[in-house]
Amino acid sequence: MSTPPAVTPMAFVRCIVLAFERRGMDPAPTLAAAQITPAELCDRQARITALQMEAVSAAAMQALDDEALGWFGRRLPWGSYGMLCRASTGAATLGLALKRWRRHHRLLTEDVLLELEVGENTARLSITEHRALGELREFCLVTLLRYVHGYACWAVDSRIPLLEAAFPFPAPAHADAYAHMFPGPVRFEAAQAGFSFDARYLALPLRRDEAALNGMLKRALPLTVRQYRRDRLLAQRVRERLRQQPGANADEVARALFLSTRSLHRQLQEESTSLQALKDAVRRDIAVELLLRSSRPVKQIALAAGFDNEKSFTRAFKGWTGESPAALRQRAGNAPG
Known part of the structure; x- marks a missing residue:
């Protein structure tokens, strides 16, 4: 010990x-x-x-x-x-x-x-x-x-x-x-x-x-x-941080919340979630919002959602929703003119 x-x-x-x-x-x-x-x-x-x-x-x-x-x-x-x-x-x-x-x-x-x-x-x-x-x-x-x-x-x-x-x-x-x-x-x-x-x-x-x-x-x-360990609003605070910086890695998120990376992962696990799950949810929400409410090109939306390129964004988006970003936008009648 x-x-x-x-x-x-x-x-x-x-x-x-x-x-x-x-x-x-x-x-x-x-x-x-x-x-x-x-x-x-x-x-x-x-x-x-x-x-x-x-x-x-x-x-x-x-x-x-x-x-x-x-x-x-x-x-x-x-x-x-x-x-x-x-x-x-x-x-x-x-x-x-x-x-x-x-x-x-x-x-x-x-x-x-x-x-x-x-x-x-x-x-x-x-x-x-x-x-x-x-x-x-x-x-x-x-x-x-x-x-x-x-x-x-x-x-x-x-x-x-x-x-x-x-x-x-x-x-x-x-x-x-x-x-x-x-x-x-x-x-x-x-x-x-x-x-x-x-x-x-x-x-x-x-x-x-x-x-x-x-x-x-x-x-x-x-x-x-002694410092208390569990944070019952941690998942919400992580989501907010990721909304500000969708591409942030675990070290960056933990540092912003004054936690060690290990504590961040452990506490999220105690809340039956993970940093990757929260990141996927935030990125999906950002992408869907921009696809439906703006006419920005898919490439720009990919960057706004924290992706390095349109290809990886499209692949991830299909995994989240079952369709491509362009298909969702077209189905919603928000295709760029």
Whole structure:
């Protein structure tokens, strides 16, 4: 079994230590629980694994009885974020669940407020700061966004790709770690912290019941330190990408969707489809649409559908429809004049 990579910045652990110091408490037992040595703690280049981050966070939350780990003006006792999950999980859709999460989070603290803005195609969850967070600012904003994103992915049993994650501070020395925490474009020195995603995910029904919630809450922290794998809208997103670039190969599609090529193929297989099947469907739809609604020559339509030449296009088209492009156009009465 391979050792999980150490990518989480030690800077976040130092923030946890600072929370202990402010309370006049000894962080040593908590660090020991995660096998973090004093020398590693002082090494500003050091990184820890997701399992270590889970261990140190869980131990600190229980020792401090504060799930916010010192971020806010008041403690959030153990179980606070579990309460938010319970209050949100009964919602019919993810959109309603996130609205409940945002509203109930305000009952815990008004130091930061969550906002959910929904546009025609894009949704954005953002954080408005109403209290100076000081040295804990980065750790607070990063972790809170990961809490919400992790819960959302878990609730609909799907990876929810981010179109962008934004943060209102300069890129830190460990900025490369953000690619692991927030796969997709990351922007620093933004007006406020937040992330945006495809608004269609908000319409997905929640797929978790009370039993699943109880099981998740026994080990909820992995939601914030590990990436969810399955994407229930992946096939739709692949189709859209192929509409933009019908001739794209697997590597190009995967890169555009911030996936590895292997993950792309595996996840599509889990949805009982394949990249080739989606590509054929998109190319066929493009070709039929242009044949019936335009007078463009077949050669041009072949190129628009992602083929290198008319011959290979005609052969593929016959396989899809049982007739040639010219025959379909003639039968529909749209032959070029």
